[in-house]
Amino acid sequence: DAGVTQSPTHLIKTRGQQVTLRCSPKSGHDTVSWYQQALGQGPQFIFQYYEEEERQRGNFPDRFSGHQFPNYSSELNVNALLLGDSALYLCASSLVAGETDTQYFGPGTRLTVL
């Protein structure tokens, strides 16, 4: 049973560019949440997708957008990159069923903005 997978592993971009990160949820999961983890800090919630719609959003600007596909995989897009966007971007999947909301994380994508 495959866990949460993310691609690419590492990415280097320059200021002003745009980036797309990808996530495949754990088998059987239908909800994908994205988090940003700056160096030495805890993950910060960006947004969550369920049934191909953004259901919750954290305190991130509109430069951060996402998408969920019918197969539950998801993309995170960041436009007009800033130096401060350099971080580890984590995807977590969960299942909206029963009495559990356990979130399982992928290995992350390390984004460096120069």
Next chain:
Amino acid sequence: GENVEQHPSTLSVQEGDSAVIKCTYSDSASNYFPWYKQELGKGPQLIIDIRSNVGEKKDQRIAVTLNKTAKHFSLHITETQPEDSAVYFCAASKWLDGNTDKLIFGTGTRLQVFP
């Protein structure tokens, strides 16, 4: 706003000793409290979680306790081993009507276990 405080930020113990990490949450509606272990270069790995309807949960050498009145929860690791060395994060969220809520994370505790 919603906030989770975590202490200590670093913790060094001798192999075989116990380690305790404490967290405090601000949102009294929080009802789910997971703990994650993050090794260098990897994503957070769930190690144990507790819901607000129980006060304690154990899984081998790991235990978590919850005090809803004080809005405190703690991670206890007994008989620590060098492979327990990692950064540990506590988190809090609200589960309502089948909706997976966002996780609010603490700032992390770097645990070092010396042989």
